[in-house]
Amino acid sequence: xxxxxxxxxxxxxxxxxxxxxxxxxxxxxxxxxxxxxxxxxxxxxxxxxxxxxxxxxxxxxxxxxxxxxxxxxxxxxxxxxxxxxxxxxxxxxxxxxxxxxxxxxxxxxxxxxxxxxxxxxxxxxxxxxxxxxxxxxxxxxxxxxxxxxxxxxxxxxxxxxxxxxxxxxxxxxxxxxxxxxxxxxxxxxxxxxxxxxxxxxxxxxxxxxxxxxxxxxxxxxxxxxxxxxxxxxxxxxxxxxxxxxxxxxxxxxxxxxxxxxxxxxxxxxxxxxxxxxxxxxxxxxxxxxxxxxxxxxxxxxxxxxxxxxxxxxxxxxxxxxxxxxxxxxxxxxxxxxxxxxxxxxxxxxxxxxxxxxxxxxxxxxxxxxxxxxxxxxxxxxxxxxxxxxxxxxxxxxxxxxxxxxxxxxxxxxxxxxxxxxxxxxxxxxxxx
Amino acid sequence: xxxxxxxxxxxxxxxxxxxxxxxxxxxxxxxxxxxxxxxxxxxxxxxxxxxxxxxxxxxxxxxxxxxxxxxxxxxxxxxxxxxxxxxxxxxxxxxxxxxxxxxxxxxxxxxxxxxxxxxxxxxxxxxxxxxxxxxxxxxxxxxxxxxxxxxxxxxxxxxxxxxxxxxxxxxxxxxxxxxxxxxxxxxxxxxxxxxxxxxxxxxxxxxxxxxxxxxxxxxxxxxxxxxxxxxxxxxxxxxxxxxxxxxxxxxxxxxxxxxxxxxxxxxxxxxxxxxxxxxx
Numbered sequence: 001x002x003x004x005x006x007x008x009x010x011x012x013x014x015x016x017x018x019x020x021x022x023x024x025x026x027x028x029x030x031x032x033x034x035x036x037x038x039x040x041x042x043x044x045x046x047x048x049x050x051x052x053x054x055x056x057x058x059x060x061x062x063x064x065x066x067x068x069x070x071x072x073x074x075x076x077x078x079x080x081x082x083x084x085x086x087x088x089x090x091x092x093x094x095x096x097x098x099x100x101x102x103x104x105x106x107x108x109x110x111x112x113x114x115x116x117x118x119x120x121x122x123x124x125x126x127x128x129x130x131x132x133x134x135x136x137x138x139x140x141x142x143x144x145x146x147x148x149x150x151x152x153x154x155x156x157x158x159x160x161x162x163x164x165x166x167x168x169x170x171x172x173x174x175x176x177x178x179x180x181x182x183x184x185x186x187x188x189x190x191x192x193x194x195x196x197x198x199x200x201x202x203x204x205x206x207x208x209x210x211x212x213x214x215x216x217x218x219x220x221x222x223x224x225x226x227x228x229x230x231x232x233x234x235x236x237x238x239x240x241x242x243x244x245x246x247x248x249x250x251x252x253x254x255x256x257x258x259x260x261x262x263x264x265x266x267x268x269x270x271x272x273x274x275x276x277x278x279x280x281x282x283x284x285x286x287x288x289x290x291x292x293x294x295x296x297x298x299x300x301x302x303x304x305x306x307x308x309x310x311x312x313x314x315x316x317x318x319x320x321x322x323x324x325x326x327x328x329x330x331x332x333x334x335x336x337x338x339x340x341x342x343x344x345x346x347x348x349x350x351x352x353x354x355x356x357x358x359x360x361x362x363x364x365x366x367x368x369x370x371x372x373x374x375x376x377x378x379x380x381x382x383x384x385x386x387x388x389x390x391x392x393x394x395x396x397x398x399x400x401x402x403x404x405x406x407x408x409x410x411x412x413x414x415x416x417x418x419x420x421x422x423x424x425x426x427x428x429x430x431x432x
Numbered sequence: 433x434x435x436x437x438x439x440x441x442x443x444x445x446x447x448x449x450x451x452x453x454x455x456x457x458x459x460x461x462x463x464x465x466x467x468x469x470x471x472x473x474x475x476x477x478x479x480x481x482x483x484x485x486x487x488x489x490x491x492x493x494x495x496x497x498x499x500x501x502x503x504x505x506x507x508x509x510x511x512x513x514x515x516x517x518x519x520x521x522x523x524x525x526x527x528x529x530x531x532x533x534x535x536x537x538x539x540x541x542x543x544x545x546x547x548x549x550x551x552x553x554x555x556x557x558x559x560x561x562x563x564x565x566x567x568x569x570x571x572x573x574x575x576x577x578x579x580x581x582x583x584x585x586x587x588x589x590x591x592x593x594x595x596x597x598x599x600x601x602x603x604x605x606x607x608x609x610x611x612x613x614x615x616x617x618x619x620x621x622x623x624x625x626x627x628x629x630x631x632x633x634x635x636x637x638x639x640x641x642x643x644x645x646x647x648x649x650x651x652x653x654x655x656x657x658x659x660x661x662x663x664x665x666x667x668x669x670x671x672x673x674x675x676x677x678x679x680x681x682x683x684x685x686x687x688x689x690x691x692x693x694x695x696x697x698x699x700x701x702x703x704x705x706x707x708x709x710x711x712x
Contacts, residue, residue: 179603272672
């Protein structure tokens with residue numbers, strides 16, 4: 001059984017090509033129907049996201065033919081010639097294909113290292129393949145393994161635990177301060193793309209309410225409607241600070257908007273609840289001195305960028321550990337694949353021996369004349385144990401042949417030696 | 433014999449749990465965290481069994497020497513952590529509690545064990561109640577101390593904008609403050625119960641509720657500090673940094689009450705004084 005992975009991703013193909021090839025919105029039956037289905041036991045899974053299109057194939061037979069067939073299929077989907085597509089395609093075979101799939105599922109091959117969506121996309125691709133009955137023993141095991149590898153990478157390395165956008169960094173910090181965002185009130189001062197994005201992030205992570213304050217009330221009301229919140233005028237700021245928990249500030253003001261005195265005055269009415277300022281404005285809206293007040297935390301845009309870039313570096317470090325996990329699991333999977341080849345051979349071997357035994361026993365019983373029940377049983381036991389003892393060592397030998405490459409060779413040898421594939425060779429039994 | 437065996441098992445499990453939590457601290461590995469929790473739970477179960485056996489032989493909760501008191505506080509600490517971890521997910525705290533419990537049990541194991549029978553004066557349900565409530569209360573207050581320390585460290589990291597390993601491993605300020613408050617409230621209720629049951633026991637056994645013995649004085653001071661902290665938290669809404677610092681001060685005084693007073697001054701609460709009542 002060969003495992004092949006043919007595809008292209010954000011590193012090898014431009015977005016125009018990826019767009020044309022995108023198969024995730026197509027009907028699953030159509031995709032799998034168009035896929036060249038190799039001989040009887042071929043298995044296939046198609047993974048298509050905005051950053052990659054990949055076809056995983058497990059099939060007996062010639063890998064080169066398989067690659068050509070899949071490339072032709074992809075070219076047809078993209079409306080191009082296989083020749084033009086070829087430079088963008090990568091082909092992985094055997095352990096490389098397994099490793100590649102594990103890396104993709106663990107988000108090590110993603111544009112943003114460690115982003116969490118890809119695992120869900122791989123699961124969805126697998127679900128589609130299963131619904132089309134395109135999977136089999138090998139792909140089922142391989143895909144399930146890729147889910148558990150991704151889970152292992154996530155839990156044993158910190159690759160997914162670092163926020164890599166300013167908006168998400170603000171959410172992460174808020175979580176480290178308040179623990180849960182449920183019940184929190186977000187105060188958005190001013191407007192601007194990044195500030196609105198940060199507010200959106202907080203709301204998506206279950207912050208409860210939002211108040212929008214602006215120098216012009218009309219603008220505040222516009223934004224408030226968008227976020228389903230309350231509008232207020234900037235002059236009300238001191239009062240607004242009493243109930244707010246996270247303040248995102250992004251005004252175009254030249255002077256600071258939030259002064260230490262203003263914040264100090266609200267500490268008592270707030271009953272010292274923590275207050276978190278996310279200051280995205282340049283020049284800054286919140287006086288840096290505010291950060292030194294008890295239970296008040298101020299992060300300006302540079303601080304947030306600092307968090308993001310430190311996180312990116314940390315993710316890269318963690319990926320080294322993740323690669324090791326992927327390597328380990330790839331070896332384990334290839335071992336399993338090796339045992340898969342062994343089992344049918346052992347079954348064939350015992351079947352053939354049993355066939356011979358049964359035939360010979362029948363012939364001998366016919367010649368020996370009437371025998372008692374006990375005698376027949378004794379003969380049966382005798383022949384059976386002869387057979388089992390003869391086969392014991394060869395079976396153990398194939399089972400424990402050790403390294404995979406050697407195992408393949410021994411399995412082949414055993415099949416030839418015992419002629420398990422019933423090829424036409426002179427049969428001494430029949431010639432007699 | 434069985435007692436020593438079970439105690440050794442508990443110690444070994446605590447040490448293993450400490451090791452597992454250490455691995456968690458360095459590698460942030462989830463299996464290590466789970467293993468540590470399970471080992472700590474097993475160690476706690478073993479020590480509980482050893483304490484039950486000890487109670488049966490001595491006829492009293494076996495806290496009659498400094499060594500036994502240390503071992504018993506290790507037990508209380510581990511138990512309290514396990515109880516709290518049902519509600520809060522605080523593996524970093526486990527990484528502190530497991531080695532601490534191991535060290536306390538080790539100290540208690542190293543000092544020569546004197547199989548003793550509690551004398552008539554050390555008998556009675558009130559004394560048992562006094563010991564158990566006081567020690568479990570200490571356990572909770574120790575936990576609120578640890579939560580306070582972590583709070584201060586984490587707060588410093590966030591204020592200084594350092595989002596490195598320490599920041600990542602420590603829980604959120606909200607969790608730490610909530611833990612500080614919960615364990616403070618429970619601990620305070622328990623030491624109050626400890627003082628009350630102690631006074632009742634003193635009335636029954638010694639004929640006086642309160643004798644201004646040095647330990648009693650210091651226990652009273654400790655109680656006042658914690659009462660003040662709880663008052664500030666509930667009425668003024670103190671939280672975070674100030675509450676954390678005060679829980680540190682409270683715990684320092686508590687440690688002095690527990691260890692220092694017995695050594696520096698006499699009084700019938702000291703362990704040397706206690707020995708007189710033990711039947712060898």
